[in-house]
Amino acid sequence: xxxxxxxxxxxxxxxxxxxxxxxxxxxxxxxxxxxxxxxxxxxxxxxxxxxxxxxxxxxxxxxxxxxxxxxxxxxxxxxxxxxxxxxxxxxxxxxxxxxxxxxxxxxxxxxxxxxxxxxxxxxxxxxxxxxxxxxxxxxxxxxxxxxxxxxxxxxxxxxxxxxxxxxxxxxxxxx
Numbered sequence: 001x002x003x004x005x006x007x008x009x010x011x012x013x014x015x016x017x018x019x020x021x022x023x024x025x026x027x028x029x030x031x032x033x034x035x036x037x038x039x040x041x042x043x044x045x046x047x048x049x050x051x052x053x054x055x056x057x058x059x060x061x062x063x064x065x066x067x068x069x070x071x072x073x074x075x076x077x078x079x080x081x082x083x084x085x086x087x088x089x090x091x092x093x094x095x096x097x098x099x100x101x102x103x104x105x106x107x108x109x110x111x112x113x114x115x116x117x118x119x120x121x122x123x124x125x126x127x128x129x130x131x132x133x134x135x136x137x138x139x140x141x142x143x144x145x146x147x148x149x150x151x152x153x154x155x156x157x158x159x160x161x162x163x164x165x166x167x168x169x170x171x172x173x174x175x
Contacts, residue, residue, distance in 0.1 A: 061093035067171040069129060070164065073110070076124040078132060088136050091173060095142055103138060104174045105129045107147045108154075110163035115149060122147030129169045144174070 067087040069078065095101055107122030107129075126145035134140050155162035 061090065061097050063094055063173055064090035069169045069171070071125055071167045071169070073112075073163075073167065074121070076107075076121060076128050078125075078128045080132060084132070085136075087171065088133060088138070091133075091171075092136075092138055094173060095138070098175075100175065101142075102174050103133065103143045104172050105133075105143065105145045106170045107145070107149075108152065108166055108168050108170070109150050110166040111150045111153070111157035112163065113150075119147050119149035122149045125167075125169050129171060 064087055067084065069084065071078070091103055095103065105126045107124070107126035109118040109122050109125075111118075113121070123145070126147055130140075130143050130145050133143055150157075150166070153162075153166045154168075155165035157163055157166060
């Protein structure tokens with residue numbers, strides 16, 4: 001009986017020592033309490049700059065929505081405003097980060113006039129917007145334009161307000 005008790009106690013001691021050695025020395029899971037003496041305390045903040053503004057990190061540009069620019073009757077001239085400038089900034093940043101996307105500009109007209117004339121007028125409206133984006137710095141190869149003319153109206157062509165809503169260009173990002 002004595003041999004069994006001595007053997008059991010020896011087994012427990014061996015188990016405890018080998019477990020400690022494996023856990024603390026081999027796997028390094030034990031916390032060693034070390035005293036570190038600090039000579040001076042720095043008054044500088046621990047984080048000097050935000051990690052999103054450091055050169056290694058670049059904030060992803062958000063995809064701009066759809067910009068609709070309306071035109072006067074039988075006109076294709078355009079005066080930029082803050083919304084078009086803002087859209088340009090967002091779309092240029094997004095296109096620079098995503099080389100596979102393009103800016104798509106589609107010109108539309110109301111139903112007054114011949115279909116052939118309206119198709120050409122819609123194209124001139126889209127071309128005007130393309131010229132604006134190119135002047136601001138958008139690469140021409142990243143811009144596609146087309147004309148739908150009087151097709152695909154967004155409003156009723158039998159009212160003045162409806163026709164005014166149909167005289168437009170729609171600018172989007174195509175993937």
